[in-house]
Amino acid sequence: MPTLYHHPVSAASRFIRLVFREYAIEAELLEERPWEQRRDFLALNPAATLPVYVDESMHAICGAGVIAEYIDETCGALKRDRRLLGDNVLERAEERRLMDWFLLKMDNDVTRHLARERILKTIMSKEHGGGAPDSKALRMARNNIKQHLRYLDWLAGSRNWLAGDKMSYADLAAAGAVSVLDYIGEIKWDEAPQARQWYQRIKSRPSFRPLLADRIRNLPPVSHYADLDF
Amino acid sequence: MPTLYHHPVSAASRFIRLVFREYAIEAELLEERPWEQRRDFLALNPAATLPVYVDESMHAICGAGVIAEYIDETCGALKRDRRLLGDNVLERAEERRLMDWFLLKMDNDVTRHLARERILKTIMSKEHGGGAPDSKALRMARNNIKQHLRYLDWLAGSRNWLAGDKMSYADLAAAGAVSVLDYIGEIKWDEAPQARQWYQRIKSRPSFRPLLADRIRNLPPVSHYADLDF
Structure with a gap:
């Protein structure tokens, strides 16, 4: 059976788990801790990314x-109305821009810092960087999240889905990142009512259920994390 | 006429300039200084990337x-033998993995730090971060470059082109990054003979000439920069 190496705290992994569920692609999920630089994992992916x-x-x-x-090339392109990339080149360019936005830019500005400081450091051994969070990194990320939440709110308010009329990779990429941050209560939903409505819609999809069941050892999610009507 | 906003010190911009030349796509080049956060540029690309x-x-x-x-979708797919993405899904996956390697991972580990500390800081005004290079950032990037040069050497030695039999986006992405680092003499070619042969081949292509003519104000390139037989 095909295998997906992932981690529940990795926004990019969550994005691909959502894609697989939307397309009903079966894969065994294996949790990987890339910071441990396991030799067999590096042989698969020398960049050690998930x-x-x-x-x-x-x-x-x-x-x-x-x-x-x-x-998309092996499966999505055959799905017609349920394809998660747009039908024309400009739609696809916009969807890819937003995938990069949420999985690269927002990750660099916000997600991986909060995930690392607040979650991974509680899991990691000392030799791998575990320990108390770095308050400077937390402050920087929490400052940056405001701009990202405003942008998400603007996208959600001005379009039906984030990249246009149809749900696409852009929504699932954004949802992957947002769900990591929501687990630890870092999203101030009161400040982004349109982003909240978008997230309620996407969170209600059956593909989202496994993500809502994710639990990190010794760190329960905030109370509204799995609540569809938060 | 179509326009490409770029900067000579941006590896990703150099990659796309090579792609345009290989496919004979005409575009006016406009040099952009993204660190100045020009309002009209942010309206084009809120991520402010090039x-x-x-x-x-x-x-x-x-x-x-x-x-x-x-x-690729609007032009490359019609180029048959001269297409810069592979013909099958696995070839394309390998080419895209290496594009990410050279434009994201190597950029994070090496390229943007050396470009910033050694080149951009001499151009930037003080308010935008100009000034003396940060020796800690230089040391970190120079330490990381060794692993990247070894990997490039291994790829160049074990395959005809970096991703396989044919020249592809992977080669042009790598060449974009390498050419920035070579401008300031940061590549120790003696330590990577197979990477050197690969770079000689790609540097000799007509598409490469505009890059070899790039000059940064007050910072001439090392003597072998434009030499095809270095």
Whole structure:
């Protein structure tokens, strides 16, 4: 059976898990701790990033963007109305821009810092960087999140879905990042009513259920995390 | 006429300039200083990243990866043997993995730090971060470059081109990054003989000439920069 190496705290992994569920692609989920630099994992993906998809023939496809294109080419392009990339080149360009926005820019500005300081450092051993959070990194990320939440709110308010009329990779990429931040209560939903409505819609999809069941050891989510009507 | 917003010190911009030349796509080049956060540029690309391509109909396509896919869909897919993305899904996945490697991972580990500390800080005004280089950032990047050069050497030695039999986006992405670092003499070619042969081949292509003519004010390149037989 194909395998998806992922981590519940990785926004990019969550994005691909949503894509797989939307397309009903079966894959065994294996939790990987990339900071441990496991030798067999580095052999699959020398960049040591998540997620990595290993298909039936043992080909490793590395990174969320690369997996998303691979899945579109092998599966999505046949789905007609349910395809998660747009039908024309400009729609696809906008969807890809927003995938990069949420999985690269927002990750660099916000997500990976809050995930690391507030979640991963409680899991990591001392030699891998575990310990108390760095208050400077927290402050920087919490400052940056405001601009990202405003942008998300603007996108959600001015379009039906984030990249246009149809739900696309852009929504699932954004949802992957937002769900990590929402787990630890870092999203101030009161300040972004239109983003909240968008998230309620996407959170209600059956594909989202496994993400809402994710639990991190010794760190329960905020009370509204799995609540569809928060 | 279509426009490409770029900067000579941006590896991702150089990659797209190579792609345009290989496909003989005409575009006016406009040099942009993204650190100045020019309002009109932010309206094109709120992420403030380079490059940005604005087509005849004034649609802005933002970021090297997104432009590369757009150009493949509108132009490359018709080029048969000269297409810069592979013919099958696994080839394309490997090419995209290496594009990410050279434009995201190597950029984070090495390229943007050396470019910033050694080049951009000599151009930037003080308010935008100009000034003396940060020796800690230089040391970190120079330490990381060794692993990247070894990997490039290994790829160049074990395959005809970096991602396989044919020249692809992977080679042009790598060449974009390498050419920035070579301008300031940060590549120790003696330590990577196979990477050197690969770079000699790609540097000799007509598409490369405009890059070799790039000059940064008050900072001439190392003597071998434009030499095809270095």
